[in-house]
Amino acid sequence: DVKVTQSSRYLVKRTGEKVFLECVQDMDHENMFWYRQDPGLGLRLIYFSYDVKMKEKGDIPEGYSVSREKKERFSLILESASTNQTSMYLCASSTGQYYGYTFGSGTRLTVV
Amino acid sequence: KQEVTQIPAALSVPEGENLVLNCSFTDSAIYNLQWFRQDPGKGLTSLLLIQSSQREQTSGRLNASLDKSSGRSTLYIAASQPGDSATYLCAAPGGATNKLIFGTGTLLAVQP
Numbered sequence: 066d067v068k069v070t071q072s073s074r075y076l077v078k079r080t081g082e083k084v085f086l087e088c089v090q091d092m093d094h095e096n097m098f099w100y101r102q103d104p105g106l107g108l109r110l111i112y113f114s115y116d117v118k119m120k121e122k123g124d125i126p127e128g129y130s131v132s133r134e135k136k137e138r139f140s141l142i143l144e145s146a147s148t149n150q151t152s153m154y155l156c157a158s159s160t161g162q163y164y165g166y167t168f169g170s171g172t173r174l175t176v177v
Numbered sequence: 178k179q180e181v182t183q184i185p186a187a188l189s190v191p192e193g194e195n196l197v198l199n200c201s202f203t204d205s206a207i208y209n210l211q212w213f214r215q216d217p218g219k220g221l222t223s224l225l226l227i228q229s230s231q232r233e234q235t236s237g238r239l240n241a242s243l244d245k246s247s248g249r250s251t252l253y254i255a256a257s258q259p260g261d262s263a264t265y266l267c268a269a270p271g272g273a274t275n276k277l278i279f280g281t282g283t284l285l286a287v288q289p
Contacts, residue, residue: 068226071220081242095189098276098277105278105281106281107280107281107282108266108279109215109269110276110277113276123276124221128214153218155220155221157221160182162208162270163208163209164226165209165223166211166223166268166277167223168213168221168222168223169220170219170220171219171220173218
């Protein structure tokens, strides 16, 4: 089975800190995604990547950036964390548009 | 623009009951639809992926159907168990990025 691993289950950061959320997949998938999930708003796409060093904005990219230096790793970066970025962050990977997504276990980020 | 709606938002049933969860989508030009399960504070687990050429897909006690013409999918759970209690999400491709768009989910509680 494909495994998507998010390095942290829970994180607490201070306002203004630079935050890195890491995601690693072990099945050579081309596509990787970052979503955030908030009560009442559901899952919203932040950024995605089709290949190494490629990135595309999703629906809510403001305040975030990403890095994909290796195929298996996709990092989400909060340049200057703010309290409204407190959320559950979910990483997913997929091998193509006709295939399903596999999600990681999520990172619950609290910005204080 | 793709919009995904799930009804009901919450459902409580006694153990052993058969139940149906509903998902509707506005843009029927999809190549697949995926159902997920999410336990509290956890990531998403893929349950079923239905390709646009399929009418239904089965896994154990779960059966998902897809009717593109009416923009609807259903998830049928047979002989429900307390362990089925979770939030169930459906997702279809769409939006400017043609990536997965999620419904806000159905929170299912199966009472022993």
